[in-house]
Amino acid sequence: METLQHDVLIIGGGGAGLRAAIQVATDHPEMSVAVVSKVYPMRSHTVSAEGGAAAVISPSDSLDQHAYDTISGSDWLADQDAVEVLVEQAPKEMLQLEHWGCPWSREPDGRVAVRPFGGMKLERTWFAADKTGFHLLHTLFQTSLQFDTITRYDEWFVTSLITSDGRCQGVTAFDIRTGEMRSIGAQSVILCTGGGGRVYPFTTNGNIKTGDGMALAYRAGVALKDMEFVQYHPTGLPGTGILITEAARGEGGILVNNEGRRYLEDYDLGEPLDVKDPKHPEKRTMELGPRDRLSQAFIHEREAGRTFQGPDGDYVHLDIRHLGEPKIDRKIPMVRELAVRYVGIDPVYQPIPVRTVVHYMMGGIDTDIQGATSLPGLFAAGECACVSVNGANRLGSNSLTEILVFGARAADAAMRHSVVAPPPSAELLQEAARAERARLDDTLLRPNGGGETVAGIRSELRETLEEGAGIFRDGTGLEETCATITGLKGRFDKLALADTSTTFNTELIAALELGAMLDVGEAIAHSALARTESRGSHQRLDHPQRDDEGFLKHSLAFQGDGDPIISYKEVTITRWPPGERIYGSA
Amino acid sequence: MPEQTVFEVFRYLPDSETEPRFDSYEVEYHDNWVVLDALNHVKEHQDPTLSYRWSCRMGVCGSCGMMVNGEPKLTCETFVRDYDTETIKIEPLTHFPVVRDLVINMDDFIEKLPTVSPWLIREEEKDLAEGEYLQTPAEVAHYKRFSMCINCMLCYSACPVYGLDSTFTGPAALALANRYNLDSRDQGKEERAAVVTAHEGIWECTYVGECTQVCPKDVDPAGAIQMLKLSYALDWARSFVMPRSRR
Amino acid sequence: MTRELSRPLPRSWWLRHAPYFQFMIRELTSLVVLTYAGLMIWGLWASGDGGSFPSFHDFLSSPLNVWLHMAMLVLALYHTGTWIALTPKVLVLWRDDERIEPDVIAGANAVLFLAVTGLVLWLVLG
Numbered sequence: 017m018e019t020l021q022h023d024v025l026i027i028g029g030g031g032a033g034l035r036a037a038i039q040v041a042t043d044h045p046e047m048s049v050a051v052v053s054k055v056y057p058m059r060s061h062t063v064s065a066e067g068g069a070a071a072v073i074s075p076s077d078s079l080d081q082h083a084y085d086t087i088s089g090s091d092w093l094a095d096q097d098a099v100e101v102l103v104e105q106a107p108k109e110m111l112q113l114e115h116w117g118c119p120w121s122r123e124p125d126g127r128v129a130v131r132p133f134g135g136m137k138l139e140r141t142w143f144a145a146d147k148t149g150f151h152l153l154h155t156l157f158q159t160s161l162q163f164d165t166i167t168r169y170d171e172w173f174v175t176s177l178i179t180s181d182g183r184c185q186g187v188t189a190f191d192i193r194t195g196e197m198r199s200i201g202a203q204s205v206i207l208c209t210g211g212g213g214r215v216y217p218f219t220t221n222g223n224i225k226t227g228d229g230m231a232l233a234y235r236a237g238v239a240l241k242d243m244e245f246v247q248y249h250p251t252g253l254p255g256t257g258i259l260i261t262e263a264a265r266g267e268g269g270i271l272v273n274n275e276g277r278r279y280l281e282d283y284d285l286g287e288p289l290d291v292k293d294p295k296h297p298e299k300r301t302m303e304l305g306p307r308d309r310l311s312q313a314f315i316h317e318r319e320a321g322r323t324f325q326g327p328d329g330d331y332v333h334l335d336i337r338h339l340g341e342p343k344i345d346r347k348i349p350m351v352r353e354l355a356v357r358y359v360g361i362d363p364v365y366q367p368i369p370v371r372t373v374v375h376y377m378m379g380g381i382d383t384d385i386q387g388a389t390s391l392p393g394l395f396a397a398g399e400c401a402c403v404s405v406n407g408a409n410r411l412g413s414n415s416l417t418e419i420l421v422f423g424a425r426a427a428d429a430a431m432r433h434s435v436v437a438p439p440p441s442a443e444l445l446q447e448a449a450r451a452e453r454a455r456l457d458d459t460l461l462r463p464n465g466g467g468e469t470v471a472g473i474r475s476e477l478r479e480t481l482e483e484g485a486g487i488f489r490d491g492t493g494l495e496e497t498c499a500t501i502t503g504l505k506g507r508f509d510k511l512a513l514a515d516t517s518t519t520f521n522t523e524l525i526a527a528l529e530l531g532a533m534l535d536v537g538e539a540i541a542h543s544a545l546a547r548t549e550s551r552g553s554h555q556r557l558d559h560p561q562r563d564d565e566g567f568l569k570h571s572l573a574f575q576g577d578g579d580p581i582i583s584y585k586e587v588t589i590t591r592w593p594p595g596e597r598i599y600g601s602a
Numbered sequence: 603m604p605e606q607t608v609f610e611v612f613r614y615l616p617d618s619e620t621e622p623r624f625d626s627y628e629v630e631y632h633d634n635w636v637v638l639d640a641l642n643h644v645k646e647h648q649d650p651t652l653s654y655r656w657s658c659r660m661g662v663c664g665s666c667g668m669m670v671n672g673e674p675k676l677t678c679e680t681f682v683r684d685y686d687t688e689t690i691k692i693e694p695l696t697h698f699p700v701v702r703d704l705v706i707n708m709d710d711f712i713e714k715l716p717t718v719s720p721w722l723i724r725e726e727e728k729d730l731a732e733g734e735y736l737q738t739p740a741e742v743a744h745y746k747r748f749s750m751c752i753n754c755m756l757c758y759s760a761c762p763v764y765g766l767d768s769t770f771t772g773p774a775a776l777a778l779a780n781r782y783n784l785d786s787r788d789q790g791k792e793e794r795a796a797v798v799t800a801h802e803g804i805w806e807c808t809y810v811g812e813c814t815q816v817c818p819k820d821v822d823p824a825g826a827i828q829m830l831k832l833s834y835a836l837d838w839a840r841s842f843v844m845p846r847s848r849r
Numbered sequence: 850m851t852r853e854l855s856r857p858l859p860r861s862w863w864l865r866h867a868p869y870f871q872f873m874i875r876e877l878t879s880l881v882v883l884t885y886a887g888l889m890i891w892g893l894w895a896s897g898d899g900g901s902f903p904s905f906h907d908f909l910s911s912p913l914n915v916w917l918h919m920a921m922l923v924l925a926l927y928h929t930g931t932w933i934a935l936t937p938k939v940l941v942l943w944r945d946d947e948r949i950e951p952d953v954i955a956g957a958n959a960v961l962f963l964a965v966t967g968l969v970l971w972l973v974l975g
Contacts, residue, residue, distance in 0.1 A: 055655075056712070058753050059663040114734045117722035117785060119742055119749055126736030150662055151749065158778075161716040170712065193701055194851075222657035255634060258660045354660065357679065358634075471646040515651040517617040519851050520702040522645075522653040616851035672866075700854040707853055740946040762869060765858040809935065810872045825938040832939045 019442045022050040022167065023434045024427065025186060025202035027174050027229055029053035030060030031149070031416065032398030033208035034156040035423030036430070041163035044431050050167040052174055052189055052200065054224065054525070057157050061210055061222045062419065065149025066261035066350060068141035069416035071106035073130055077138045079103045080591075086414060087592050089135040089306050090378075090407025091552035092568065093242065096590040098385045098403040102414070102421050109420040110142050118155040119144050121347075131347070132266045135306040135411040135599075137299050146261050146348045152416060169200070173525055174228070175456070177205065177236045177394065178440065178448045184236065184393035185440035188452040192525065195518030197453040199445035203437040204393050204430035207233060208423065211377040211399035212536040214529075217478035219374040220252055220259035229400040231532035233381040234539065238389045239572035241402040241585075243379035243536070244544035244554045247410055248487050250310035252373025253358055255328035260370055262412040264351050265303040267343065268296055269336040271310070272367065273322040279332075280305065283313040286600015291338045301600040308409040308553040309599070311372040315487050326369060333367035340364075372487065376415065378406040378553065379543070382572060387426025393437060397426035404570060407587075408552025459509075460527050461516045468511045470526045473504050477530075477537050480504075485544050490557045494545040498579070501538045508534055539573040539580055546582040547571055564594050604688050605631050609640055611652065612693040614700050622700070624691075625649070637677040637692065638666055654704035661818060664752035667759070668704050669693040674759035676818045695759040697768070708755055714771055717797045718779040723790025741786040748781035748826050750819045757813035757823050769802045773813035773823030776804060780826035783833065795834060804830045878928035881921050933958045 024040050026033045029051045040049040053060065072082050082103040087094050110128070114120055120128045121143050133141040144151035160166055171192040178186040178199060186201035212227025213219040234240050250271070251260040265271075268291060273279045278288045286301035297304050314332060317323050323330040336344060336351070341364045344352055355361045355368045380402035387395045387403075398419040405418055484497030508531060515523035549563035550556050569584040606628050614622040627644045638656055645652050656666040659678040666677045671691050682690070698706035728735060757773035764770045779798050783791045798804055807827045814824040863869040895905035908914065936958045937951030 055657065055665070056708075056753075059655075059657050059665045061658070061663075063663050063752075064658045064660060108730055111730045111734055115722070115728065115730065117782070117787065119746060119785075120734075122737055122739050122742055124739060126738045126741075128734050147662070147750075150752070154749070154751075158715075158720045159722075162719070162721050193707075222659065222663060224657045256659065357661075469650065471650070513650075517615060517651070517702075519616050520653050520705050523650045526650075614854050616853070620852075622854060696856065697858070700856070738946075740943060743946040743948070744943065762858065762862055762872075765862065808872075808876070809938075810869070812866075812868055812872075815868065822938075825941075828935065828938040829941060 019201060019445050020198055021201040021439060021445075023047040023202060024049045024204050024206065024430045025200055026051045026206045026208055027187065028060070028208035028210060028398070028400070029057030029168070030208060030210055030398065030419070031062035031153055031156060032419035032423035033057075033060075033206070034153070034160050035420050036206050036208060036397060036427035037166050038156065038160050038163065039424045039427035040431055041160070041165050043428070045165055047165065047431065047434065048167065049165060050169060050200065050202070052169040052172050052187070054171060054173045054192065054228070056170050057168070058154060059224070060153060061225055062149045062153040064220070064222060064259065065152070065416055066146045066259060067133065067263035067266065068131060068143035068148045068413045069110060069152070069420070070133065070136065070140050070411070070413040071110040071142055071417060072103060072140050073107060073128065073142070074138060074140070077140055081137050082106070082140060084592060085136050085300070086405065086411055087407070088595070088597050089409055089411040091409055091562065091597060092564070092594040093404065093407030093551060093570070093587055095385070095404050095588040096592055097588050098405045100590065101385055101425070102405045102418060105421040106417045109417065109424065113152060113155055113420070116155050116159045119151050121145055131263060132297060132299055132304060133411070133413045134262050134265065134304050135300060141266065141413040143263065146263050146350045149416060173528065174232065175452055175528060177232050178444065179236050179391065180440070180444055182392065183437065184391050186445060186448070188448050193520055195521060197449050197456070199449040201440035201445045203434040203439055204395060206387070206426050206430050207381060207394070207396040207400055208398045209400045211380070212533065213374050213377065215477060215481055215533045215537050215540070216246070216374040217475070217482050218252075218257045220249060220257055221374070226529035226533050227400070227536035228529060228532045229396065230380055231535040233389060233394065233396065234535050234575050236391055236394070237574070238391050238394065239382040239574050240539045241379055241382040241570050241572055242404060242408070242543070243377070243539040243573055244547050244571060245378035245408050245552060246374060246485070246540065247307055247376040247378060247553050248311035248372045249375035250307055250314060250372050251334055251370040252375070253354065254326055254331045254369050254371050256358055257373045258354055258358055259373070259375065260334060260351055260354065260368060261348065264334060264336055264348050265297065267336070267347050268339055269303065269334050271303055272333040272335055273317050274324050275322055278302065279317050279322065280310065280313055283309060283316070284600065285309060305599045306409055306411060306597070311487055312555060314372045324369065329371060331369040331371040334370045335367040336363050337365065337367065376410055378402065378404070378408065378410050386429040387422050388429050393433060395426040395430050397422040408554060460511060460513050460524060462512050463516065464512065468507050470511070470513070470523060470530050473508055473511065474530050474533065477501065477504055477533060481537055481540065485541050488555050488557055489544055491545065494541055497541045498538070498545060501534065501541055502578070505534050505538070535575070542580045542582055543571045543573050568594060607631055607640070607682060607685070608689045609644065610689055610691045611644070611704070613652075613703055616702060631682065633683055635682045637670055637675070637680045637682060637690065640682060641677065641692070653702050662752055664754035667695050667754045667756050669696060669759070674756035674816050676754060676756070679818055695755055697759050697761070697765040698755070710768060711753070711755060711758065711772065711774065714775050715778070718771065718775050719790055719794050719797070720778045720782060722782065722785065722788050723793055724787070725789050735787045737786055744786070745781050745784035748777050748784065748821060751777055751821045752819055754818065756816045756818065760812040760816040762810055762812070763806055763808060767806070770806045771797070771803045773827065776830060777821055777823035777826035780830050783830070798830060799834050804834070875928065875931050878924045881924045882928060885921055885925065929962060933962060
């Protein structure tokens with residue numbers, strides 16, 4: 017059997033992965049680059065991003081302003097050198113996408129349009145109606161099709177990283193269709209596998225967001241950084257958790273409690289302007305505040321009994337009626353479609369029921385600002401990575417920007433490494449595949465396992481994370497969650513599948529994903545327990561203040577023999593000394 | 603509405619069986635459930651061996667296409683309450699080989715897609731430093747609809763031409779060719795002609811029109827193909843009358 | 850590699866779904882148009898020097914032919930209707946960034962058809 021080998025191997029075919037692949041194909045057409053994805057690339061979760069991608073474009077805007085908004089939005093946990101790279105590279109990336117055909121929405125004169133977004137002082141969010149992620153992903157995917165040097169392994173599931181000689185030399189993966197386990201060798205591997213929102217029970221994330229790549233890196237000895245920072249988006253539909261984009265608020269939508277009040281006024285987010293006021297919505301104020309603060313406000317309102325009750329839990333109203341039908345259909349048509357279809361509400365005539373929902377993981381695989389991890393030959397980019405540009409809370413529309421900027425950068429770093437690193441040997445690859453095959457056969461695929469089910473362990477994991485590691489946490493709850501996860505891991509080790517077939521075995525995939533989710537869950541819980549302060553999206557009821565002296569640092573979770581080992585590393589501060597996060601000021 | 607729905611689900615387990623069969627699952631009725639919710643319930647609580655594709659559950663990733671009572675549907679957008687029957691039949695999308703259960707082999711589409719050159723083709727690239735290609739909102743509107751395809755393959759299932767002859771390029775691929783042809787920034791219409799106007803391209807379409815009927819994103823692939831026919835036919839006629847003029 | 854299952858389309862595919870059946874009828878109406886074209890050509894030849902128009906006229910006046918012509922008229926009208934419905938698919942016109950309603954395009958074509966039909970009837974009968 018021939019060995020499968022490439023110069024650069026990319027795991028994950030979403031925005032970051034495809035951007036990285038195109039970067040290799042255009043910059044080094046003599047290199048062989050491959051993209052391995054457990055789904056066809058156009059199914060990647062980038063596709064569901066809605067609102068937009070931030071990049072400085074107006075003459076009245078500045079890179080420094082975008083950087084400041086991002087850094088203050090992150091509650092000062094972002095690495096400022098990384099943020100400076102992000103904001104500086106952003107406009108170029110958006111223009112590149114435009115040149116590749118992305119259908120950005122336009123001003124009447126034909127220039128690209130931008131809209132306001134949460135936490136941003138000025139309009140800088142590029143958008144393609146409210147299906148920006150969809151258009152971005154399809155533009156990248158279609159553009160990638162013209163390069164012969166990009167090989168794709170569609171519907172292959174990566175089970176481990178191959179490490180030898182102190183460096184990463186490839187992956188073991190099986191073709192989901194046949195179940196056949198192979199090694200794919202490469203001098204450089206870039207993980208672009210996305211976040212892990214599916215470890216929580218109520219999330220905007222699709223089924224595939226199970227933190228697979230984070231677990232791969234974790235098991236190979238790389239730290240997961242800032243895992244305690246999980247973003248709850250303020251506006252998801254009750255029941256399904258389907259995302260209603262922040263753009264609805266960017267265009268002027270308001271959040272209202274059961275008393276008909278724009279309650280964000282009570283949470284230090286400024287003064288509301290009348291919706292008819294031409295200056296509404298005011299940037300960095302009220303509904304355009306940062307996501308962590310808005311989600312926390314929802315919880316407070318719920319506790320005070322000022323939310324609506326429904327069959328799928330509590331909710332508040334997102335009112336966009338005053339925008340009018342033409343504006344809604346032009347700027348946020350998908351919001352209308354989703355509301356009509358999934359909650360039977362036409363937002364032109366009625367407010368949309370919304371509630372806070374798990375959406376994004378600021379934390380992830382520890383990388384430097386080139387996208388390199390501590391394991392030579394291993395790189396990471398996108399939501400699965402933590403550079404960190406998002407710190408303790410991400411601003412909306414920075415993520416689509418991040419995946420492009422760091423997808424390209426990680427590819428650059430990977431190419432530099434691939435040129436000098438020796439390719440893996442055939443023996444290493446063959447042995448790795450053989451060992452992985454045996455490992456799966458001896459564990460998940462062994463006959464006659466008893467009792468446990470994937471679905472059972474999975475729902476208990478989700479329950480305990482929501483219970484102990486939700487929007488508001490405390491030491492006791494987190495300790496319980498940590499202990500529960502330890503128990504679940506033990507039960508998972510004993511799991512044997514009901515389905516041991518080889519052709520498209522989705523139970524096997526779900527089990528492997530569950531294994532990754534348990535690693536991600538433990539990293540979240542233990543990191544959260546260790547951080548005895550409140551910052552951004554990590555709020556401790558028993559430690560409600562921000563503590564820069566003790567905790568202006570990134571947490572690092574390393575896989576241990578039992579529990580993870582938590583250590584810390586400094587945040588890079590360049591030009592913006594830590595300050596107060598102030599929203600709502602004139 | 604019945605309190606329970608019986609789902610008759612197509613099963614094909616090639617590792618252990620040579621013939622397909624149907625399995626029946628009883629699922630409690632929920633007013634706000636989509637068919638996908640029911641399948642997930644079956645997989646989680648009744649039969650973990652049932653295999654199918656899904657991800658976003660909001661109608662944008664294109665994974666979950668299946669035949670529901672004989673019609674191609676996105677199961678994440680198809681509500682159980684719209685079927686006032688006691689039984690709902692679920693099968694894999696027609697016109698594709700079945701890998702297992704509800705999972706089809708869509709290699710054919712994946713191979714065909716690059717052949718229509720679905721990327722922006724320019725004679726001369728503008729430098730990034732010069733900024734964006736200008737494109738008015740009207741120019742965006744001209745191709746916008748055809749850019750909305752989520753590659754869900756329902757149109758291929760609905761198309762009898764594709765069902766009878768799988769060499770037909772097919773609705774989604776051709777609609778994408780039209781998307782790029784109509785994009786004011788694109789200059790690749792001639793380059794796409796060879797594949798688009800080949801026998802297996804637009805001319806094999808007999809305008810049955812069912813592709814447009816089943817499309818969950820209102821892309822109107824049938825319209826796209828007829829537009830391509832007119833557009834390339836006019837080009838062809840023009841090449842006789844004015845052989846030296848360019849597009 | 851295990852065997853993939855292929856499910857070929859049955860011969861009766863067009864009987865199983867109303868839109869497919871309508872499609873087949875529409876396609877068959879082209880035979881009607883072809884037949885009528887053949888009759889027209891025969892009639893032209895019959896009204897020429899070498900032809901015999903009276904026998905052609907007798908042939909056309911037989912009861913069978915009258916019924917056949919009425920059926921052909923219905924099918925031809927159906928053919929025309931489906932053709933008119935198709936026109937907005939090929940004729941996509943814009944007023945700035947708003948598409949001209951498909952019904953307007955189809956309606957205009959329908960009006961044009963009725964006008965031409967009226968003109969021909971007036972010329973032939975008037």
